[in-house]
Amino acid sequence: MEHYVAWFLLITPLVATIAILLNLHRKPDYAAFASIGSASLCFLIALAVAFGGIQPPTSFEWIALPGFNVDMGMIFDPLSKGMLLVVTGVGLVIHIYSYGYMDHDPGKGRFFGGLSIFMFSMTGIVLADNLIMLFLFWEGVGLSSYLLIGFWYEKESAAQAANKAFVCNRLADFGFMIGILTFWFLMGTVSVKPEVVAEKYQQIPPSWVHSTLNPEGATAAQLDSTAAKHGVRTSAVLLTVMVVGLFFGCIGKSAMFPFHVWLPDAMEGPTPVSALIHAATMVAAGVYMLCRVYPLLLLSAPGMFFIAFIGCFTAVFAALIAVQQNDIKRILAYSTLSQLGYMVMAVGCGGPDAAMFHLTTHAFFKALLFLAAGSVIHALHEEQDIWKMGGLWNKIPLTFYTFAIGMLALIGFPGLAGFFSKDYLLSIAYVRSPGFYWVGVITACLTAFYMTRLVVVAFFGPPRAHAAEHPHESPLPMTIPLVILAVLSFIGGWSFGGYGIQPFYHGWFMDVIHSMYPLGVVVPEPETGTFLEMIVPGAVVLLGVVSAFYLYWGSKTDPLDIRILANKFYIDELYDRSLVGGQQLAARFLNWIDGWILGGLIIRGSAYVSVGVGELFRLFQTGSLQGYAFVFSLGGILLIYFTLFAH
Amino acid sequence: MEITLNHYLAVAAVLFAIGLMGVIMRRNILIIYMSIEMMLQAANLTFVAFSRFNNQLDGQVFVFFVITVAAAEVAVGLALIVALYRLKRTTQIQDLTTLKF
Numbered sequence: 001m002e003h004y005v006a007w008f009l010l011i012t013p014l015v016a017t018i019a020i021l022l023n024l025h026r027k028p029d030y031a032a033f034a035s036i037g038s039a040s041l042c043f044l045i046a047l048a049v050a051f052g053g054i055q056p057p058t059s060f061e062w063i064a065l066p067g068f069n070v071d072m073g074m075i076f077d078p079l080s081k082g083m084l085l086v087v088t089g090v091g092l093v094i095h096i097y098s099y100g101y102m103d104h105d106p107g108k109g110r111f112f113g114g115l116s117i118f119m120f121s122m123t124g125i126v127l128a129d130n131l132i133m134l135f136l137f138w139e140g141v142g143l144s145s146y147l148l149i150g151f152w153y154e155k156e157s158a159a160q161a162a163n164k165a166f167v168c169n170r171l172a173d174f175g176f177m178i179g180i181l182t183f184w185f186l187m188g189t190v191s192v193k194p195e196v197v198a199e200k201y202q203q204i205p206p207s208w209v210h211s212t213l214n215p216e217g218a219t220a221a222q223l224d225s226t227a228a229k230h231g232v233r234t235s236a237v238l239l240t241v242m243v244v245g246l247f248f249g250c251i252g253k254s255a256m257f258p259f260h261v262w263l264p265d266a267m268e269g270p271t272p273v274s275a276l277i278h279a280a281t282m283v284a285a286g287v288y289m290l291c292r293v294y295p296l297l298l299l300s301a302p303g304m305f306f307i308a309f310i311g312c313f314t315a316v317f318a319a320l321i322a323v324q325q326n327d328i329k330r331i332l333a334y335s336t337l338s339q340l341g342y343m344v345m346a347v348g349c350g351g352p353d354a355a356m357f358h359l360t361t362h363a364f365f366k367a368l369l370f371l372a373a374g375s376v377i378h379a380l381h382e383e384q385d386i387w388k389m390g391g392l393w394n395k396i397p398l399t400f401y402t403f404a405i406g407m408l409a410l411i412g413f414p415g416l417a418g419f420f421s422k423d424y425l426l427s428i429a430y431v432r433s434p435g436f437y438w439v440g441v442i443t444a445c446l447t448a449f450y451m452t453r454l455v456v457v458a459f460f461g462p463p464r465a466h467a468a469e470h471p472h473e474s475p476l477p478m479t480i481p482l483v484i485l486a487v488l489s490f491i492g493g494w495s496f497g498g499y500g501i502q503p504f505y506h507g508w509f510m511d512v513i514h515s516m517y518p519l520g521v522v523v524p525e526p527e528t529g530t531f532l533e534m535i536v537p538g539a540v541v542l543l544g545v546v547s548a549f550y551l552y553w554g555s556k557t558d559p560l561d562i563r564i565l566a567n568k569f570y571i572d573e574l575y576d577r578s579l580v581g582g583q584q585l586a587a588r589f590l591n592w593i594d595g596w597i598l599g600g601l602i603i604r605g606s607a608y609v610s611v612g613v614g615e616l617f618r619l620f621q622t623g624s625l626q627g628y629a630f631v632f633s634l635g636g637i638l639l640i641y642f643t644l645f646a647h
Numbered sequence: 648m649e650i651t652l653n654h655y656l657a658v659a660a661v662l663f664a665i666g667l668m669g670v671i672m673r674r675n676i677l678i679i680y681m682s683i684e685m686m687l688q689a690a691n692l693t694f695v696a697f698s699r700f701n702n703q704l705d706g707q708v709f710v711f712f713v714i715t716v717a718a719a720e721v722a723v724g725l726a727l728i729v730a731l732y733r734l735k736r737t738t739q740i741q742d743l744t745t746l747k748f
Contacts, residue, residue: 623744623745624741624744625743626670626671629670629671
């Protein structure tokens, strides 16, 4: 019996989705009840899985072809258990919040249906034990993201944003598919079960692995010759293709640099969706997937560097843009991009435990920030421009204090969750390369700056618009989740005598490393208590906060005017001109071919030819019977002549 | 002068040519029909001639078949012509141009 319990993690939200789809979407309160109920049940099962020792269910065979086996099964290791708790826990809190936030929306039932299908897909990603299953659920979260971004589909911008998110994700998923296929080609399996990966790993010479953790190790050419010597079907180039391909999945889902454009636009969706899908869980799925295949990422030094570089670049790039945004949700969206960049950088620098640690704390405080921002927006009747807020701190105190805790956790104020995870992450980056470290430090400074700016402008000073003069505090279903998340954001980083989120993931990471390197390889441990770690992050955070206070305290308009940042480095415009414009040009050309070559020449042309030939031949139909007889007999005579006489 | 096979064949050819000319040149559909019969008899004549000179009876047997078929054909053909006449009130071939473009 116990072996089947875990399937209910997937079945429960699926049943809720189907019920809402079939009937309950007309009865919003029942739909909300079904959805929140399924989320609660999921959370309870997740608790049982994490602490109650429930075994993974027996997997069943789904595809069985020679050389290609796909089983539907689950992995329960610390990595998936931790992520499962984050997804179901934060998910449940946001479900409850949505009940208050969407109270008066006519599409409430549909909304909860979207949330349930998201919970189904996201849980599937976390638990999937092979890449094909993961990819299926991966597309599932893409679908629910599309549905929920475009929730207010009557708004043109929301519908466009949903399309944009979907198209960006599809493009990146193409790379992901290439990665999965290369994975299958190299490994002969699509399973990512730790024991299977470890077994495959043993076939690979240890000298390869050193090369990534130690850049002075073997070169690509040496790797290839080693592979040939050991008869392993692999090559350094293919391994890099695999790593970069898998990373492309992360680039799309976690909105890394070239594909980051969809995430800020996704803020068109309802705020709980932004919190759940586009801040806490779905966008972190990319990072989770990288951690899941982490041992294999180590096989490609260029791939690892690429991952770290893209993450690092996205972190500072998005933080710069966030400095000049005015929409409260967009600031948070760019902040999310920046923090995701941190996590990806941590994976690329060899610290997936740091990435998962930061992912978890980030899920807490970023969900908190979004929900609190939603509470502000709710209080001000859908006002999102921070320059039309002001003076809110004593009018909606609970929202303010929880937002402030989230903000302090995000900028890494000592003692709060973000402080621990960010510093751990940066120290990992420092071991890998000081360059990544310093860019990370600059990002931390920018983060402190733009978050302080946001709080100062939105919550302090005089009200700058009519709506900001008489805000009202949000109802209980919205404030209770804020308090829960605020507590988690406060204590999320603490360790209680070896128990805590950081030791939890670190333990998983060490397990992975030990199963990979039976001979014992020294994993670079971040140095603790150095001058850099103690002073520098605190100092830059203080610098950011103080300069933001100095610039923005009491100002009515933005004293800074950096157009290139306000316009997001013109990336959208660039894509509009080059990709969308190019696509339009190609479409127009193909349309011309379709209209003139295919439709005109081939289809209508051939029709015209047969019509013309018919016109010609009907001239022979004279109607004179004797004419026919004459021609017929002439033919007969000619036939006889040629058969008898003309040899 | 001895009458040889060639003489018979020549007569049959002339008969056939006259029939064909009639089909092509006469205007009245009844006459055309009679000319077709004439062409048929030219064929019969060759059958008989070959039968006579090859000392085989097959050709003569065939002639009876042809005559039978021709009789049936006449019955059908004349009925068609009568029906045509009732419809169009003419037997002149130049008036029957319904199929003309």
